[in-house]
Amino acid sequence: MQTPFPCTQCGCCCKQVFRSELTAYLDRGDGSCKYLSSDNTCSIYEDRPDICRVDLQYKVFFSTKMDWEDFVALNIKACNFLQNQI
Ligand code: SF4
Ligand code: SF4
Numbered sequence: 001m002q003t004p005f006p007c008t009q010c011g012c013c014c015k016q017v018f019r020s021e022l023t024a025y026l027d028r029g030d031g032s033c034k035y036l037s038s039d040n041t042c043s044i045y046e047d048r049p050d051i052c053r054v055d056l057q058y059k060v061f062f063s064t065k066m067d068w069e070d071f072v073a074l075n076i077k078a079c080n081f082l083q084n085q086i
Pocket of ligand 2: 013014017026033034035036037041042043044045048049052
């Protein structure tokens with residue numbers, strides 16, 4: 001069992017969906033996702049898109065290229081970048 005992705009639920013990724021062509025369609029008009037609640041939770045969490053599922057993205061696209069720990073480290077860098085934009 002792999003360790004869970006250490007998401008702090010800061011919401012910075014969901015507040016900047018405009019930055020990726022894979023998530024831009026979720027933009028409610030101000031750069032944030034239309035499904036982001038005021039408490040930084042996802043209002044459709046159980047039914048969120050595949051692009052929002054870090055475990056699934058790893059399994060489908062990255063598991064043959066790198067191990068989970070390296071994938072997590074790369075994603076944490078992306079989180080830190082996004083956190084520094086707000
Ligand atoms: S930016 Fe990273 S830590 Fe913050 S909510 Fe998104 S995945 Fe979690
Ligand atoms: S669907 Fe949910 S998890 Fe995905 S960007 Fe929107 S609020 Fe975030």
